[in-house]
Amino acid sequence: MAVQVLIPTPLQKFTNDExxxxxxxxxxxxxxxxxxxxFPGFKARLCDENGKLRRFLNIYVNSEDIRFLDNQSTPLSxxxxxxxxxxxxxx
Numbered sequence: 001m002a003v004q005v006l007i008p009t010p011l012q013k014f015t016n017d018e019x020x021x022x023x024x025x026x027x028x029x030x031x032x033x034x035x036x037x038x039f040p041g042f043k044a045r046l047c048d049e050n051g052k053l054r055r056f057l058n059i060y061v062n063s064e065d066i067r068f069l070d071n072q073s074t075p076l077s078x079x080x081x082x083x084x085x086x087x088x089x090x091x
Contacts, residue, residue: 005021028076
């Protein structure tokens, strides 16, 4: 069983308009690489040149913010749901 990834609307143009993607991955880092393998260039939308997640993105595993887990090293299990959520700012 794979991990289910929920793709936010602004990034769906990079996933052939897929809102949800199923991939095999053991960690968030591996998931980002798997996304980039399936959709070349996707990693550049999520990570900076050092491979770190961009500040304006939040990633949740089963509704838990990875910043309170192991960040990009957060392990994944089959059946997990990963949500990529762009930060919203304004006033």
